[in-house]
Amino acid sequence: MTGSFGRTWLCLAFCLAGLLGCRNFFEPVGKSPLKPARMGPDSVALDVFFVRFSACDAEDTAALWAEADEMHLPGDARQRLAQNGFRVGLLGGQVPISLSRLLELKDKPAPGCRSLETQVTNLEQEPRVVRRHMEVRAGVRTEIIASDVHEELPVLRCGPAGVEGETFQSAQAVFAMTVANEQDGRVRVRLIPEIHHGESKLRYVSTQGVIRIQSGRAKRAFEDLAMEAVLAPGHILILSTLQERPGTMGYRFFTENVDGIVEYKLLVLRLAQTQHDELFQPADVIPLDALAHP
Numbered sequence: 001m002t003g004s005f006g007r008t009w010l011c012l013a014f015c016l017a018g019l020l021g022c023r024n025f026f027e028p029v030g031k032s033p034l035k036p037a038r039m040g041p042d043s044v045a046l047d048v049f050f051v052r053f054s055a056c057d058a059e060d061t062a063a064l065w066a067e068a069d070e071m072h073l074p075g076d077a078r079q080r081l082a083q084n085g086f087r088v089g090l091l092g093g094q095v096p097i098s099l100s101r102l103l104e105l106k107d108k109p110a111p112g113c114r115s116l117e118t119q120v121t122n123l124e125q126e127p128r129v130v131r132r133h134m135e136v137r138a139g140v141r142t143e144i145i146a147s148d149v150h151e152e153l154p155v156l157r158c159g160p161a162g163v164e165g166e167t168f169q170s171a172q173a174v175f176a177m178t179v180a181n182e183q184d185g186r187v188r189v190r191l192i193p194e195i196h197h198g199e200s201k202l203r204y205v206s207t208q209g210v211i212r213i214q215s216g217r218a219k220r221a222f223e224d225l226a227m228e229a230v231l232a233p234g235h236i237l238i239l240s241t242l243q244e245r246p247g248t249m250g251y252r253f254f255t256e257n258v259d260g261i262v263e264y265k266l267l268v269l270r271l272a273q274t275q276h277d278e279l280f281q282p283a284d285v286i287p288l289d290a291l292a293h294p
Contacts, residue, residue: 049268063098085250
C-alpha cells in the first residue's frame, strides 16, 4: 500500500514538472534566465568620475598629465582652452598608475599636510571620488554638473578682444555633453562649458511645433571653448584646470574654496560600452570602475 502511494506521488511530481516546463529543480539561486537588457541602437555607456584632490596629490596629477595626449585637439582650440584655464587630455586603454592612485583616494584619508589641516577635515565629510554610470543616446543633450551653486561667480574671460570680467549671480558650472557614433564604431564626445545662473523661471519652449512650458534658469554657453575627442571603448578623456590661471573659467569649473584653501577637481570620462564593442576587444584594458571601488 505504501509503495503504491509513493509511486502515485512520484508520477504526479513528474507530471507537474512536465506541465511547468521545469528542466532542473536545482538551478543556482540568483541566476536569472532572462537575458540582460540591451542598449538602444544609438546609445553608448560612459563611466563618469569626479575626483577631488588637494595640493598634496600634485605628484600623481603631474604624472597623469605626463602620460596624457594633449595634442589631439587642434592648435587654435588648445590655445583658447589654455588661455581660459582648461586642460584636456586623452588616455588609451591602459589605466595609468597615477590615475589609479587618484581614484583610490575615495577609501583613503587625505595626506597629512600641516598647511591643509582644515581641508583634510572637510574632505572626510564627502566622498573624494564620485562615480556615475551613464547611458546616453547619440545627439541627445546630457548635462554634467561641475560645481555647486555659488551666490556670486566672478569669471575672467580671455577672447580676441582681450581679458574681460563678468560676475554671475546664483551661478553653477555645467558641461553640456553630446555624443555621436562614428562609422568605425568609435564615439565622438563633445563638451561645451556653460554657466547656469539666476532664479528658475517658467518659459515657453517650442519643440516640433508643440509649445510647452519649461522651468529653468538662464544659461550662457561658451561654444568657442567646446572640447571634442573620439574615443574607442576603454579610452579615457580627462579634464581639469591649469593651476597657474586663477580666476579663469576653467579655474572656476575645477576648483573649490574650502575655508580659504583651494581644492582641485578632475573630470574623468571613460567610454565603457557601445553597440560595436566586438570591433574593439583589447585584452589589457583594466576596468576603471574596479579601481574606484564604487
